[in-house]
Amino acid sequence: MTIQFNDETFRDDYSFHNSDWAIKRFPFPFHEDSYMYAVNMEQHRGGPEGSVYEKRFDVDEHYVAEMRDRAMVLADDPLRCQSLPHMTLAGWDLLELIMVSKSEDYPDLFELHHDADQWRWVNKPLGIDDTFTFLDETTLPYGPMEYITRQTQGDFCVLDQREENLWMDAGMVTTQADWSLDFDLGMNFFEWHAPVPLAHEMGIFKRALKFLLNIQQGAPARRMNWTMTVNPLLDTSPENYHKWGIQKTTLTPENIGSKQHLRVELQTFFRLPRSNALVFPIRCYLCSFQDLMTMPKWGRRLHRVVRDLPVELATYKGFIDNRPMMLDYLSQFDDGLPTSPGVFPEPETEPPLNKAG
Amino acid sequence: MSAAPQKAKAGAEQINVKVSAVVPLNDLVTRFEFQRTDGQRLPTFSGGAHTVVTMNDDGRTRLNPYSLMSDPTDTSTYAISVRRDDQGRGGSLFMHTRVKVGDEMQITYPVNLFSLDLRAKKHVFFAGGIGITPFMSMIAQLERSNGNWELHYAVRTEALGTYVDELRYKFPNKVHVYYDDQSQSIPLEELLDGQPLGTNAYVCGPKGMIDWIHATAAAAGWPDAQVHSEEFTAPQPGKPFEVRLCKSDKTIQVGESESLLEALEREGVEAPFLCRGGACGQCETDVVSYDGEFIHRDHWLEPEQQAGQKIMPCVSRFVGASLEIDR
Numbered sequence: 274m275t276i277q278f279n280d281e282t283f284r285d286d287y288s289f290h291n292s293d294w295a296i297k298r299f300p301f302p303f304h305e306d307s308y309m310y311a312v313n314m315e316q317h318r319g320g321p322e323g324s325v326y327e328k329r330f331d332v333d334e335h336y337v338a339e340m341r342d343r344a345m346v347l348a349d350d351p352l353r354c355q356s357l358p359h360m361t362l363a364g365w366d367l368l369e370l371i372m373v374s375k376s377e378d379y380p381d382l383f384e385l386h387h388d389a390d391q392w393r394w395v396n397k398p399l400g401i402d403d404t405f406t407f408l409d410e411t412t413l414p415y416g417p418m419e420y421i422t423r424q425t426q427g428d429f430c431v432l433d434q435r436e437e438n439l440w441m442d443a444g445m446v447t448t449q450a451d452w453s454l455d456f457d458l459g460m461n462f463f464e465w466h467a468p469v470p471l472a473h474e475m476g477i478f479k480r481a482l483k484f485l486l487n488i489q490q491g492a493p494a495r496r497m498n499w500t501m502t503v504n505p506l507l508d509t510s511p512e513n514y515h516k517w518g519i520q521k522t523t524l525t526p527e528n529i530g531s532k533q534h535l536r537v538e539l540q541t542f543f544r545l546p547r548s549n550a551l552v553f554p555i556r557c558y559l560c561s562f563q564d565l566m567t568m569p570k571w572g573r574r575l576h577r578v579v580r581d582l583p584v585e586l587a588t589y590k591g592f593i594d595n596r597p598m599m600l601d602y603l604s605q606f607d608d609g610l611p612t613s614p615g616v617f618p619e620p621e622t623e624p625p626l627n628k629a630g
Numbered sequence: 631m632s633a634a635p636q637k638a639k640a641g642a643e644q645i646n647v648k649v650s651a652v653v654p655l656n657d658l659v660t661r662f663e664f665q666r667t668d669g670q671r672l673p674t675f676s677g678g679a680h681t682v683v684t685m686n687d688d689g690r691t692r693l694n695p696y697s698l699m700s701d702p703t704d705t706s707t708y709a710i711s712v713r714r715d716d717q718g719r720g721g722s723l724f725m726h727t728r729v730k731v732g733d734e735m736q737i738t739y740p741v742n743l744f745s746l747d748l749r750a751k752k753h754v755f756f757a758g759g760i761g762i763t764p765f766m767s768m769i770a771q772l773e774r775s776n777g778n779w780e781l782h783y784a785v786r787t788e789a790l791g792t793y794v795d796e797l798r799y800k801f802p803n804k805v806h807v808y809y810d811d812q813s814q815s816i817p818l819e820e821l822l823d824g825q826p827l828g829t830n831a832y833v834c835g836p837k838g839m840i841d842w843i844h845a846t847a848a849a850a851g852w853p854d855a856q857v858h859s860e861e862f863t864a865p866q867p868g869k870p871f872e873v874r875l876c877k878s879d880k881t882i883q884v885g886e887s888e889s890l891l892e893a894l895e896r897e898g899v900e901a902p903f904l905c906r907g908g909a910c911g912q913c914e915t916d917v918v919s920y921d922g923e924f925i926h927r928d929h930w931l932e933p934e935q936q937a938g939q940k941i942m943p944c945v946s947r948f949v950g951a952s953l954e955i956d957r
Contacts, residue, residue: 359748362775408774435747435854485914487904490673491643491739547702547771549676575853 278337278398284345289505291564295334297618299560300325300537302497303327304616306577307584310472313457317495317541321617325539326495329374331423331556332382337398339426339448339507346447346508347423352455353510354419356431356443363431363443364418365408366545367552396424418443427539428484430454432462434551439485441465442550448507448557450500450536451591456511470585488551490544498538498555501592501599505534505559522578524595529602530563533595535575538602562602568618568627572606579603642682642904644670649733650707659760659792660726663700664708668732669872671705675740677768678832681708682906684736689725691895694721694864694907697834698740698765703774708737711792713760719867719887741904744834744860746771751828753779756816756843759786759836764860765834769801774906783818784808784835818843822850832858843929861929864907865889868925868947874954875899876918890943899957901943908945915941915955922950 281288291299302308320326325333348352356364372394376385384395401424405412413420422426422429422445431443438461457465462482472478488494489602502509503521539556560613566572579587579599589595608628613619647664654660666672676700685692691914712725729735744764746753752771755765762783772779781804785791788809797805808814822831831852833843840859846856867887874881875894884893891913894901904910908928917938928942941948941955 357749362748434745478672483911487910489642489739489741489904490675546674546740547676548748549679549742 276332276336276398277332278347279334280506281335281338281340283338283505283507287504287506288334289338289559291443291560296560296564296567297620298324298333299538299565300497300558300576301535301565301571301616301618302499302537303574303578305614306612306624307581308578309583310475310477311624313359314494315496317493317543325556325558328378329541330371330378330427330554331539332375332379332398332426336426340399340424342507343423343445343447350512353447354422354445355454355458356416356418357459360418360431360443360548360550361410361416362553363433363545363548363550364416366547366550367429367431368421369407370545370552371425371545373474375425379392386436399424417447425554430553430555431545432551432553434486434549437486438462439482439551447510449510449555450498450502450538451509451511451514453511464569468589470589471583483550485542488542488544490546492565493541493543495539495541498540500536500590501595502534502536502559503532503595505561509536509559521591521595524598526598526601529598530566531561533562533599533602534559535565562599566606568617568620568622568623570612570623571608572603572610572626573610575602575613576600576607634868642741642831643816643831643853644684644736644738647708647735647737649729649731651733652729652731654794657732658677658790658792659711659713661699661709661711662725662729664710664735665706666736666947672708673739674705675702675767676742676745677702678744678746678764679740679742679767680744680764680841680905681710681740682738682904683725685721685724685729687720688726691892692721692724693892693906694720694725695907696898697744697763697767697860699763702767703770711760711763715864718864721864723925741910743905743909744832744858746832747830747856747858749828750830750856751778751826752830753777754821754829754831754833755779755781755783756818756835756839757781759784759790760792760831761835761839763834765832766793769797778805780808782808782812782821784816784839787811802823808955818846819850822847822852830831830856830858834860837861853875858907861907865892865945866927869949871950873948873949873951874952875957876919877957884947889945890941892949894943894957901957903944906944908942911942913942913944915943915957917941918954918956920950920953922948922949923954924948 280572283289325331372385375383382397385391390407392407395402405473428446428448429444433442439455441460444454466478505526506517509517537558541554543552545552587596608626610624633752646667648667651663680695680697682693682695686896698708699711700709714726715722746768757765790819794807808816826852833840840861870886871884878899882893882897884890902912904912911930925947926936927945930942931940
């Protein structure tokens with residue numbers, strides 16, 4: 274299919290919106306009526322047709338607008354993109370992975386032509402047609418990681434692997450859920466996860482690290498994470514907390530349906546061939562509560578998950594103060610009927626909401 | 631969540647290949663080259679990576695890891711070099727005596743447990759015998775990026791100096807060869823003393839050589855993280871033993887010339903693995919109960935784990951009255 278790209282913003286007037294197609298394929302993260310941490314890794318080898326799991330790097334209707342927003346973030350704060358000197362080779366690995374994947378998965382949008390080390394890259398949605406020499410940085414307008422991630426949705430952490438650990442030694446991070454690449458740069462896996470509550474005690478990070486160290490070429494993996502965001506903001510960074518943190522206090526019973534968004538991260542993991550580094554793309558999907566409520570199964574389930582979430586997690590995810598107002602809103606969409614297992618909305622088979630008002 | 635749950639397979643992804651060349655190098659070592667049967671390109675890899683070769687030895691499946699020693703950017707052909715081990719369990723003998731040009735085999739995607747530290751200002755390689763193989767691909771990788779490296783290579787005799795001529799011809803100032811039969815030895819203390827800050831050392835060879843280099847470097851004040859080693863232990867034959875598998879509710883026999891991991895696979899009990907050499911940690915298995923002695927040969931478990939908590943079925947064995955493991 275050819276994608277119709279939205280003309281929309283993730284700041285100021287917040288004209289971001291999801292089409293019916295985008296709502297239906299939204300990666301709702303809860304497979305049951307409750308939530309607790311789990312390593313929840315699975316192989317990243319496609320998924321149902323049209324779903325966000327189908328392609329290696331999903332491209333959707335927000336692509337062009339997201340890239341425009343990224344360019345604005347970088348213009349204000351160039352430290353959102355950093356790469357330590359030993360990570361340049363990994364940057365080339367990532368450039369190749371994305372160019373090959375996108376040109377194979379979306380041949381109508383992207384083209385890659387090789388002539389030995391001379392590469393030509395055509396990105397039709399962004400109007401780019403560049404020729405460069407592979408592994409020669411001087412032939413690109415930016416370093417290889419920055420060049421390709423200015424053209425790819427999602428944040429990217431490029432992790433060096435050594436001493437049985439992973440190190441945050443490069444990244445492009447402009448759509449993050451309140452963490453800072455500039456702060457975490459050079460940290461190892463346990464250091465950058467230090468602020469997360471409960472999971473350390475549960476041994477989650479030790480198990481997750483062991484899994485990640487063993488991700489091999491040809492066998493990428495994925496998992497989900499989620500949080501809540503008021504207004505469809507991509508850039509919820511600590512650097513700009515003074516701008517967006519205050520917006521959490523603007524929620525009212527009247528506007529919560531349109532302003533409150535569930536923010537879902539599709540996290541994938543690929544071993545990079547030349548550098549033996551690991552790339553960790555974190556793709557952010559936003560959906561307003563009122564759009565989620567169009568799917569009766571998601572309405573019932575989201576109410577139950579938010580209601581029963583441990584206080585520590587609601588605090589860490591930054592919505593403990595707004596939780597009572599969220600529950601007032603969400604309870605209208607929970608009639609107590611059981612939900613079917615799995616993440617997909619099943620609009621054809623799930624019973625409609627059986628509740629007045 | 632489960633969008634499309636798929637169970638991870640044991641071992642890395644497989645590639646179907648055909649043998650494109652068999653090149654005897656000396657009395658003990660032969661090089662084997664592989665190309666994809668479907669004519670596609672092989673994946674690029676990083677210097678120091680290995681592949682696991684599947685051998686069908688008259689119905690018995692053998693899986694042996696070998697370092698990839700070709701240029702990592704050459705995606706048309708992979709090469710490994712195999713040293714014949716007449717006392718081993720038969721994998722290398724199978725390669726030497728049975729594998730011919732044109733044979734179809736399966737190998738895994740590259741897996742790297744011995745990669746270059748790309749932060750290093752300089753890389754010093756120490757190879758013993760067939761331990762030269764991972765350095766062949768590391769050198770090719772560094773040569774493309776103008777990397778700073780030198781090689782110290784100990785071999786038994788001139789006749790057994792695998793790739794010595796090629797290396798000396800290409801890199802006369804970087805390659806230093808030491809012959810055991812001429813009583814030459816690597817001047818290790820001197821070499822470790824004279825390196826610039828930020829140098830990383832890498833060693834691949836017999837266990838004694840690895841231990842010697844780690845100990846000498848530590849004594850000379852080198853940070854442990856800057857001394858890298860790779861030692862794949864080939865599983866050694868041993869006395870047959872019996873194992874109770876509590877999850878599968880089975881009791882199995884491990885034969886004299888098979889490993890516990892191979893016995894599990896023969897019985898259809900799936901256990902994860904990557905290196906099959908006691909180094910990667912994938913097949914780590916909990917011990918439920920035991921009465922006897924373990925013969926641990928891995929480089930993975932901590933001493934307290936080896937004291938009755940865990941076993942690495944790829945290389946380790948057991949002698950005694952009973953053993954029950956969590957498989």
